[in-house]
Structure formats: structure tokens, C-alpha cells
Amino acid sequence: MTAIRLLNNEAELRISYFYAKPFYMNFGFVFTLAFGLPIVATSFVLGNIYLSAGILLVWIALLYLILSVKKRKIKQAKEVYQFGSEEMIYFQGLSYNYGMKINGAPQPVINLNKNGELIQIKSFSRRVIAAFDAPVQKAYVLDKYPDIILPEKLFSMILNPRTEKTREINI
Incomplete structure (x- = not known):
């Protein structure tokens, strides 16, 4: 249950x-x-x-x-x-898909292990990569939607990271 x-x-x-x-x-x-x-x-x-x-x-x-x-x-x-079960996912590493590039940079591929199954998540989004980069974490999954994995780290991440801007003034 x-x-x-x-x-x-x-x-x-x-x-x-x-x-x-x-x-x-x-x-x-x-x-x-x-x-x-x-x-x-x-x-x-x-x-x-x-x-x-x-x-x-x-x-x-x-x-x-x-x-x-x-x-x-x-x-x-x-x-x-709401209704998914908790499973452990293990971060195996980050590789790159050189067949897909944006501004010359290859597409990052997140390699996860869930119950002995290799799962690859392809995304250019930094927030997706940051959500899955913990070595071991719980994730919410539901058999009804096999393509959706919600990592636990998602619920503790900073929502809108501010980038610090540097301004140089020459006097």
C-alpha cells in the first residue's frame, strides 16, 4: 500500500x-x-x-x-x-550526447540506477541536472507514468537561484 x-x-x-x-x-x-x-x-x-x-x-x-x-x-x-511509491535512485554519473548541441555544447545525460535498471535523463536544464546529482536519494515513481521520476532533492532545492552580477567601475 x-x-x-x-x-x-x-x-x-x-x-x-x-x-x-x-x-x-x-x-x-x-x-x-x-x-x-x-x-x-x-x-x-x-x-x-x-x-x-x-x-x-x-x-x-x-x-x-x-x-x-x-x-x-x-x-x-x-x-x-501524491500517490507514487518511494524508491531509491543512485546517481551513476554524467555523460554527454554529442549528437545534440546548443551553442556548441553537447547535451548532458544523467545516468541513474533504479532497482538495477539504467535510466538516462537527457536535459539541457541546469535545474534538472541539479535535482538528480545527489549520489543516493529517494524518488517518487508511479507505474502509471513510467517517464516521470520526482527526486527528493527537488523539494529542498533553491527555487530561483540568483546569479551574482559583478560591476566594475574604473576611476
């Missing part, structure tokens, strides 16, 4: 923060805004009303799909936190 954990505001905020992408990293949303909005505006100016209304409806549906996928993932993660 699995213990049921209450989803308080702090846990809910941390799960949302963990799965939320920064605006500039959400390619589908930015792409849809950058190209969809001008196409819709141009169709209203140059085209007929029926074509413009159709393009507008397709654009709204595409935005809805992009945003609903993220919300569904966060909802599933909250369910894993």
Missing part, C-alpha cells in the same frame, strides 16, 4: 518550477507566436474573412495543444508525488 502525500502549495510550486521551461526555451510556443501571428494578421488584411477565420482557428488550436501538453505533464507529476 502506498502512502498518500498531501500536495501543499510549496510542493506544487516546486513541481511546476521543475517542469516549466523558460519562455525562450519553449520552441513550439515561440515559433507559433513568431510566425503564426504575422500570418493571421496578413490574412485578415489581404484575404477574405472565411480564410482568415480558418487560419485564426488553426492558430488558436495549435497554441492550445502546445500549452496543454506542458500542463498535462505537470498534472501527472503532481499525481506521482
